[in-house]
Amino acid sequence: MAFDYDKYLRPGKLPHIWCPGCGHGIAMKGLIRAIDTCGLDKSNTAIVSGIGCASRLPGYVDFNTLHTAHGRAAAFATGVKMAKPEMNVIVVGGDGDGTAIGGNHFIHACRRNIDMTYVIFNNFIYGMTGGQFSPCTPTGHKASTTVYGNPDPVFDISKLAIGAGASFVARTTAFHATQIDKLIAEGIKHKGLSVIEVLDDCPTTYGRRNKFRSVIEMMERLKTMAVPVAAASKMTAEQLEGKVLTGVLHKEEKPEYCEQYAEVIKRAKGA
């Protein structure tokens, strides 16, 4: 039987704002399947976003949804989670939202290892504003503000998350649709801050300027650049040039923030 997405979608809120060929819809469907897999109660789940194309996702789904200000999703979500640790809190957003204007909130959410799941849709560009370069736009590539080629080095979001202290970090792509929900589900089940980076495509503002002739070509790129972690261990540095690792990149058990704060409460009460 086909999966019933309608159970989680708000009636009357589609069509979404995403362009034809955008991978965000694939990622959203993956998120919904993951939530279903984990059996999360809709009323006990908050989905929090910032600003940008990906950040419009919460409006379409039937949960406690919070569309905040640019870059601030993780900080708002931290407030929700601290106030009600029993709630499932999922953050969604793009690469610019999460790692440029929201970079500070992102790394500190990772550092606290607060039990939330951050799904970051990395489409290598600021899509909503018309294709300006983000911290994830490949060096040399073109954006509306880098017509001569992007001079900036790139953030590796997953490495950033691991370095900042997130206890579960995984990466996949919009091409690998069935892996998206598996990794998000694993992230939701993991106690602590989970980051799932979904490499994505923006045909309208990134593909067009960088000589991708079709969405299929962009998906092919995602397919060929992805190398599963296990396969990578058998490859040479030369073979890994220009590739990105996919799958679970990091997983560790360490103290979770709300549990740590519950201990603070116990100590304050003199127990």
Add this chain to the structure above:
Amino acid sequence: MAKKVALLQGNEACAQGALYAGCNFFGGYPITPSTEVAEVLSVELPKIGGKFIQMEDEIAAMASIIGGALAGSKALTATSGPGMSLKQELLGYACIAEVPCVIINVMRGGPSTGMPTGPGQSDVQQAKWGTHGDHPVIALVPASCQEIFTETVRAFNLAEKYRMPVQVLYDEIIGHMRERIEFPEPGELEIINRTEPSVGPEEYKPFDPSFGDVPPMAAFGSGYRFHVTGLNKAADGFPTTKADLVDNEQRRQLRKISAAQSDIELNEEYMTEDAEVVVFAYGSTSRSARYAVNELRKEGVKAGMFRPITLWPFPEKRIAELGKQAKAIIVAELNLGQMNLEVERCVKGACDVPFIGRVDGEPINPGQIMDKVKEVK
């Protein structure tokens, strides 16, 4: 039974007032001269199962209290000028998304880093105009440690009642000064909590104007699933660009305050009945003004003081009346001209509005005020 009394610093009184009001969430970031509010609450909140979190920056602190408030908490943050500048972004978010919360601004000089350990009253127009767009504003300006306690309680009440952020501004002098505080008994001061929905989740709309200008507010996780956004929104909470809906929503939000001015406005008038010269002063400056008025009365000068305790919304009507009664309303404040503009606007030329401003890190002293009163012809 005798009341519990204590010698408390203004910032400590603020924290105690917040606890009395039912505050159970604090998100903050260290900044002089407000830090003691955070320090006290970091000790006291966990004792009652409340939450204290020190966030990564001022913006995040503001974000955390909005998130906490949406999840049902009574939330507070405290800061000073540079932090208040950073919080403006999400102060606007709390306005448009109609999230009750309280922001303490212990004012120092400025702009920028200014004089972190010196007093200022130069954020009073920022309180009204700092965040972009049209939005309702409530700002309270207590003048003593006891009043910081009661006004912090009132700030929570107004935030909950009108479903919006409320700012409390006091200067570094009273923030760091110690005075005797009488703790009100539990139940002695009214405590207001937000109105919860009277309809079921299926019918609930988070901004339904059929329930009045302040629609009931559900909490995340309570079974009411709704959408919150910083975009202009319709009654159901979802974004809209429909002209009539946007216009209605924006006007309703301003009406929450304009229609409730008499409930929100609070002033103290001191010897204004027959005053020929009125000193308009708030916060620590009003303490010098009171002293000056007492001295001038001994000399037979008919001086009085008007002290706003609610600064925004501004006491327009009363200032206009005093403008007709007095020869002059002297505005004294620790800035180079802010609330005098508002007084001038309200008196409409009916009297003179001489100004005393000071930004050198020292308080305005009574002698300065007395000299200015004597200059009035």
